[in-house]
Amino acid sequence: MLRFDLVDLALFRHVVEAGSITHGAGRANLALAAASTRIRAMKTSLGAALLTRNRLGVTPTPAGRALLAHARGLIAGIERMQDALSAFSDGTVGQIRVLANTNALTEFLPDALAAYLAKNPGISVEIDEHTSDEIVGRVADGTADLGILSGAVDTGDLQTFPFRQDRFVLVAAGTHPLAGRAAVAFAEVLAYDLVGLDRASALTRFLADKAARVGRPMRLRVQLRGFDAVCRLVDARVGLGIVPESMARRVARGLDIAVVPLTEPWATRDLTLCLRDLDALPAFARDFVMHLRA
Known part of the structure; x- marks a missing residue:
């Protein structure tokens, strides 16, 4: 008999979406040890593996994907109920x-x-x-x-x-070898240290997948919470960054950084x-x- 509670289901959803038990535990406000224990108990209760580990983190097995779909539906139902009832108390x-x-x-x-x-x-x-x-x-x-x-x-x-259109661009300190280029391929960027958002961010996971496809790891020296901070560390010669062009053009006016287009089609983003x-x-x-x- 399956014994999953809502905390288990919410934790599993966070782990899969973050691609990491550590980051999933953080999103669920659980200690890593407690989260790991719950994941193991879910595996034992189901009698099948739910997650597969790889060098980028964890991905769901077929059983895990099935559980995720049901977990999302159940949690969504609970959240809709809470939203509907909260209107009676908070205005x-x-x-x-x-x-x-x-x-x-x-x-x-x-x-x-x-x-x-x-x-x-x-x-x-x-x-x-x-x-x-x-x-x-x-x-x-x-x-x-x-x-x-x-x-x-x-x-x-x-x-x-x-909705909108934008594209990702490389930002490099004005003295960097790539700063004077008209355009640069993502594979070339991967030869240098990078400054980026934290590993749980959607963009970092997207770029990590693109890096894996060209067979080169991302060398993230610093992980931050915002694009402005990324550009400031690029200006300080800590590493290269990949950020939206709209933001790069705005921030670049006060910093010694160059904005260089990426050659890959995926860099252009129709939102x-x-x-x-x-x-x-x-x-x-x-x-x-x-x-x-x-």
Whole structure:
């Protein structure tokens, strides 16, 4: 008989989405030892392995993917119930659950979100950062109302709308050998030390996957929480960085850094809104989607 509680299911979801038991435990606010014990107990209860370890962290087995799908559905149901009931006690009219990749979350959502919330004081917006592939699955299974992701990702039967366009670029100190290049391939960048976001971030996991595909590891010397800090350490000659061009151009005005385009097609990012059914959303959520499109 299976003996999983909601803490177990939430922990497993966090571990898979973070690609690491350590980072998953942190997201679930559990000590690493406690999280490891729970994962082992889940494996014993099911009688099958749930995770496979690799040099980048952990990935779910077929049994783990099946468990993840059911866990997301159960947790989403609980969260919807909590959201609906909370409106009776805290004055909230409605809540919108949004998932966004790193680029959308840091560069485009803050201003759009601030403008919307200023006009809608009874609405709350919950935003989580995920990779584009993860966003598709979580919007499809009802965990989130809206996703903002790379337009290159297959969204299946989800409805989509254009959002913004940006691209990732290399930032290098003005004296670096790559600073004077018209463009540079990602494989060349991997020959140098890098400054980037922490390993649990959607962008770092995306770049680690691209590095693995060209057979070279990412040499992350420093891991930070924001792109501005990345550019400042690049300016201090700590390493190279890969950041959204919109942010790089803004920050570069006050720093001695060069902005160099990457040659790979994946560096150009058409950002897309995705959702299950616009007409099925509550009116306030439809208004939010229209606001983002505008």
